[in-house]
Amino acid sequence: MSVPPPPEPIPGARLLFSLDPAISHLNHGSFGAVPVLVQRAQQRLRDEMEADPLRFFTQGLADRIAHARRHLAGFLGADADGTALTANATTGVAVVLQSLGLRPGDEVLTTDHGYGAVEFSVQRECRRTGATHRVLRLPLTASDEEVVQIVRDGLRPGRTRLLVIDQLTSATAWLLPTAAIVGVAREHGVSVLVDAAHAPGMLPATVRSVGADFWVGNLHKWGYAPRGTAVLVVAPPWRERIEPLVVSWEQEAGFPARLEWQATADYTAWLSAPVGLYALRSLGVDRVREHNATLAAYGQRVVGDALGVPPADLPDPGGPTVAMRLVPLPAGLATTMDAARALQARIAERLATQVAVMTWNGRGWLRLCGQVYNSADEYDRLAGRLPALLAQR
Structure with a gap:
């Protein structure tokens, strides 16, 4: 089954934020990001x-x-x-x-x-x-x-x-x-x-x-x-x-x-x-919601495919505007809070990517967010490099 296409970027949205462009910020759900204005x-x-x-x-x-x-x-x-x-x-x-x-x-x-x-x-x-x-x-x-x-x-x-x-x-x-x-x-x-x-x-x-x-x-x-x-x-x-x-x-x-x-x-x-x-209304509230949810769904699929997770095993968030998605990590990874934090820090350091690594029900999960400052290629890069990093146990 093919990966659904990512949404069209919202013009100029990335410029509203002062985020470090050398880092992929795929974890908006933890601390957000404050627009410059x-x-x-x-x-x-x-x-x-x-x-x-x-x-x-x-x-x-x-x-x-x-x-x-x-x-x-x-x-x-x-x-x-x-x-x-x-x-x-x-x-x-x-x-x-x-x-x-x-x-x-x-x-x-x-x-x-x-x-x-x-x-x-x-x-x-x-x-x-x-x-x-x-x-x-x-x-x-x-x-x-x-x-x-x-x-x-x-x-x-x-x-x-x-x-x-x-x-x-x-x-x-x-x-x-x-x-x-x-x-x-x-x-x-x-x-x-x-x-x-x-x-x-x-x-x-x-x-x-x-x-x-x-x-x-x-x-x-x-x-x-x-x-x-x-x-x-x-x-x-x-x-x-x-x-x-x-x-x-x-x-x-x-x-x-x-x-x-x-x-x-x-x-x-x-x-x-x-x-x-x-700022949110200026971009269009409904437009932002649809963009973010679609982008998060794209990221879930490309990263899930890279980790060998069948689409049927990717959790459904239950709503069309949910801009956070889960990807199950390989068995044995991030099964404790300390292990999850360590893996999250390792992904940030080695892949220049901020994600949330969660522990729930004895299993590790990757939580990906979509936001107007994100682009599809950030999830593509993570998908291309994450399997090798996870293999280095």
Whole structure:
């Protein structure tokens, strides 16, 4: 079966970024890449802050943050009054967990596709409160209907207080049927926290269409915002129960201000985040989504072919706009986190290529991303050189 053709490049898109041209950056999903015009907007805000810090922090900053919040919430299809800016999705998860009031006998349910730092946060909160953490196993080959049924069977009404589910998994690049899962949980009286770290900018689904009690998403990955920009969206019944991890001067103002205001934090990332959405809209949101997903699919096939992986064994991400794809590595490679990190570093050093090497279910996986600054020949070069590097065990 032939490899599907790559998409036509978006003219001028590569020039929007300051990435090192000597390196193939095929791992946008980890830390993103900030367009130059966004970098400059943030630097202007930093210059303003340093020119008169007292004025910057005390005259209108809260209003400026609220304005940025409303802009971002509108793009995401979220209620601005129920949206709070935060540092990253993991911080938002920690806020939710410590606001729940978990007690002995309560249970937090996650899946084996969850993000590692989120799992650590759940484990710590359960240790602190005496609650229980339980993990559902989702086979990578499961259909949407099968996933929903596994979740339905795994809920324990009266005991399961919170279900944490990924909208798009990080380790396995899998788009889960989130809205259907939320519906099942609601039928059983279970609250849901959706980890949508990769959703903003990549996925067209709105926050409202998901309908979760809590939704967290990063803007610095696929929304072209500076790093340190994320949102926590909270359903109305929960908003007054949300408490910040650190109490500061806006505590009495309620949600979302009590969560956002952290005194001398650097707010320039949040204030310049709307410029990232401007860059995305200038390129064409739908155009970028289609380009990135098509390019990631091309990379998956050419690298998979090079490693001898049949097309039928390449995982399907489950959605037409998913711009991350998995390629299984040969058996015995990257089976532990340390081994995965070592292989990722070796690929970066010897092949001048940044990729994500993941460990999941006892096997190593290569996660490839597609972004407007990438080109088909970068995946071709990786496919041509990677087999020899992997053979050097």
